[in-house]
Amino acid sequence: xxxxxxxxxxxxxxxxxxxxxxxxxxxxxxxxxxxxxxxxxxxxxxxxxxxxxxxxxxxxxxxxxxxxxxxxxxxxxxxxxxxxxxxxxxxxxxxxxxxxxxxxxxxxxxxxxxxxx
Amino acid sequence: xxxxxxxxxxxxxxxxxxxxxxxxxxxxxxxxxxxxxxxxxxxxxxxxxxxxxxxxxxxxxxxxxxxxxxxxxxxxxxxxxxxxxxxxxxxxxxxxxxxxxxxxxxxxxxxxxxx
Numbered sequence: 001x002x003x004x005x006x007x008x009x010x011x012x013x014x015x016x017x018x019x020x021x022x023x024x025x026x027x028x029x030x031x032x033x034x035x036x037x038x039x040x041x042x043x044x045x046x047x048x049x050x051x052x053x054x055x056x057x058x059x060x061x062x063x064x065x066x067x068x069x070x071x072x073x074x075x076x077x078x079x080x081x082x083x084x085x086x087x088x089x090x091x092x093x094x095x096x097x098x099x100x101x102x103x104x105x106x107x108x109x110x111x112x113x114x115x116x117x
Numbered sequence: 118x119x120x121x122x123x124x125x126x127x128x129x130x131x132x133x134x135x136x137x138x139x140x141x142x143x144x145x146x147x148x149x150x151x152x153x154x155x156x157x158x159x160x161x162x163x164x165x166x167x168x169x170x171x172x173x174x175x176x177x178x179x180x181x182x183x184x185x186x187x188x189x190x191x192x193x194x195x196x197x198x199x200x201x202x203x204x205x206x207x208x209x210x211x212x213x214x215x216x217x218x219x220x221x222x223x224x225x226x227x228x229x230x231x232x
Contacts, residue, residue, distance in 0.1 A: 046220070
């Protein structure tokens, strides 16, 4: 089956620093990847759609300069939380769609838990 | 706009009981997909099922079964003879061609199965 890998699984950083989270599709190509954020005991909220070779599309209310997304290849998208603050602490999950499957199915990474001190 | 409603926030059952998780959706798309995911305490999302809008056949997979009814825009999930390992948050989700297949999640239902 299609596998999406996220790295790191968890990260703790100091307030003011930047953190990069990687999302890789291991055995398929993905022109589109999606980044979600999940607060404790809450649902997953779509942050942005990452498009290979072009700018990401952000959902309303998500700060583009705060959450930098780069989709440099068909198998890698990165989310950088810039100048992180404690309120950015959350569970971030990426997902990807296989360009060779027209099923609408998304494959999810394991998630990355960010704690900002 | 897409919307998924999971009215049950939390459900608690005793092992071996059957339990049904409700999901109601809204979409203007003709072609869309419905999903159920399981999220155990470890956090990862476990894919359970995908159903497209043109296939209303109910599905059974072991102790799991799904009832898709377009007439009521519902996609309910039943666990038969529940087990403690079924304890998790379950999300119903929807993606449609009109939104470039962005996945919209319901708020989730926390299922606790007690021994």
